[in-house]
Amino acid sequence: DIQMTQSPSSLSASVGDRVTITCRASQDISNYLAWFQQKPGKAPKSLIYAASSLQGGVPSKFSGSGSGTDFTLTISSLQPEDFATYYCQQYHTYLGTFGQGTRVEIK
Amino acid sequence: EVQLVESGGGLVQPGGSLRLSCAASGFTFSSYEMNWVRQAPGKGLEWISYISSSGSTRYYADSVKGRFTISRDNAKNSLYLQMNSLRAEDTAVYSCARHPRGGGGYWGQGTLVTVSS
Numbered sequence: 700d701i702q703m704t705q706s707p708s709s710l711s712a713s714v715g716d717r718v719t720i721t722c723r724a725s726q727d728i729s730n731y732l733a734w735f736q737q738k739p740g741k742a743p744k745s746l747i748y749a750a751s752s753l754q755g756g757v758p759s760k761f762s763g764s765g766s767g768t769d770f771t772l773t774i775s776s777l778q779p780e781d782f783a784t785y786y787c788q789q790y791h792t793y794l795g796t797f798g799q800g801t802r803v804e805i806k
Numbered sequence: 807e808v809q810l811v812e813s814g815g816g817l818v819q820p821g822g823s824l825r826l827s828c829a830a831s832g833f834t835f836s837s838y839e840m841n842w843v844r845q846a847p848g849k850g851l852e853w854i855s856y857i858s859s860s861g862s863t864r865y866y867a868d869s870v871k872g873r874f875t876i877s878r879d880n881a882k883n884s885l886y887l888q889m890n891s892l893r894a895e896d897t898a899v900y901s902c903a904r905h906p907r908g909g910g911g912y913w914g915q916g917t918l919v920t921v922s923s
Contacts, residue, residue: 731906731907733906733910733911735851735911735913737851741915742901742913742914742915742916743851743901743903743913744913745906745910745911745912745913747910748906748907748909748910748911749906752910754910755909755910786850786851788851788853788906788911790905790906790907793856793863793865794853794856794865794867795841795853795856795905795906796853797850797851797852797853798850799850800850800851
């Protein structure tokens, strides 16, 4: 099975900061990588698919990059509504494993 | 607007069964692969099952293989998860999710399954 490792597991940042979250796959997944945002008590919301394609309706402050085994999610200017937990998911294989999540907290 | 609405969760005793349903709307359901995903209280996301658009291909996580069965009825725009031999560790919010392939993923709000005596 493909393992997905996110880093960091949590971070503290201020409004206006640029934030980068990393996701590493245990083997080559090409660009079959999605990013999701989850707020407490809510369903995950898709941000990025195919590693760098922005989901419709998602603001352009979110961007994704990478291919193969190393991927990043960047939030260009953190806003109060962005404090949440972020997950990556590979879908190169049918067993669509998730990273363990990165919690973004207010500094 | 894509909508996925799960139902069928509840409290069940260990060893019991439940059948979850997911009603899809706002997209051509029969054209999309679907997943079931769960989240135990305070934990991360766990993918548990996949089904192809036609229903001919299905996969399961090791944690549920042999106990859970995914299915779909494209005429009814519905996805199902039959859960048998439930265990305490199956307690979680279960969500149906459109596969990210083909334009990104969408999730329902989920339905809570509690396995307890």
